[in-house]
Amino acid sequence: MRGIGRGFMSRAEFLVFGSPRIEEDDIQAVNEVLRSGWLGTGPRVKQFEADFRGYTGARYAMALNSCTAGLHLSMVVLGLKPGDEVITSPLTFCATANSIIHAGGRPVFVDINKDTLNIDPDKIEAAITPRTRAILPVHFAGRPCEMDKIMAIAKKHRLKVVEDCAHAIEAEYHGQKAGTFGDMGCFSFYVTKNVATGEGGMVITDNEEYADKIKMYGLHGMSRDAWKRFSDEGFKHYQVIFPGFKYNMMDIQAALGVSQLKKVEKFYRRRLEIWHKYNTHLAKLPLNIPAPFAPQTKHALHLYTVTLDTRQITRDKLLDALIQEKIGAGVHYTALHLHPYYRETFGHRRGDFPAAEYTADRILSLPLSAKLTEQDVDDVVSALEKTLG
């Protein structure tokens, strides 16, 4: 028999990291779109936007084909000028910083707090210059950033705030939803994210001007409601107001989004069980488990990350050993400023952000999908015990 504490035999099947939980009603919802004949942006996108407004309490929600698109458009509508600086975390996905660059700005990294793995708010002010226009905090793994401190700094220095909520759909800070603190919040529905549409994203805001521009710039810069130009409401000519982008979401994606969003709290509760089980069993191993949840916050439980606390094995060797045991794990992330482009363009070197580098060298994400069975979770624990025990 397999299981915790017993002689562990590898699983038969590879456990794919981040595989989403897709159920019969999700499949049904997509089938209905396919049969409807309207695959592009249409009524399901409208529904998903309305549902997302309802879920977050934001006044406006604009569905797009990715969070990357949302981050890019957010930076565009802030009107960055060449050389304008945007402060962000070096422990994030490359899309966060790339979006700043695509809008003509320059990413300025500020080191993380080693416990929360979020941008260290106490280090932000030292990085502010006359060129600083915005702060782009990332709610890493789903743990909300210290938004009271970040918003106070932004107010004092008259900076805009755009929240990268790719990990943070369910996250709340002092009773308020992540994504509603700043000027805009950007969410991801990529395959591995807490709500999955395959590819997809959403920007929320309370600012009507930003909302209108994002909607328009996300569809070629065509005048409002251009997506209706082939509908039964009568042919509509559109006008191009800005050289925009092709970032609209399709109804196929939105149908999945509507169906998945209904189950967001159910999936969350399942991930919370897995989270506690990992905490219980992994605390004995030479690794650091995630910091406890801060009071009055809701962690969105997107990634369960551990940082290795041993010289006995490197993170990359541990990843290989887990793959041998048929467990797919992830790395979120290698330090962004040390990738060739950022080194060469901005002159970054090892030593610039010690906490991010320390973490990035040792961090590993364990499977945390709501799809996991008890046996899957036991197998992850056993594989770690076998390798590290």
Ligand SMILES: *Cc1c(COP(=O)(O)O)cnc(C)c1O
């Ligand atoms: C996934 C992710 C993104 C990009 O999301 P897409 O929807 O894939 O474009 C941006 N930032 C972070 C932190 C992410 O994890």
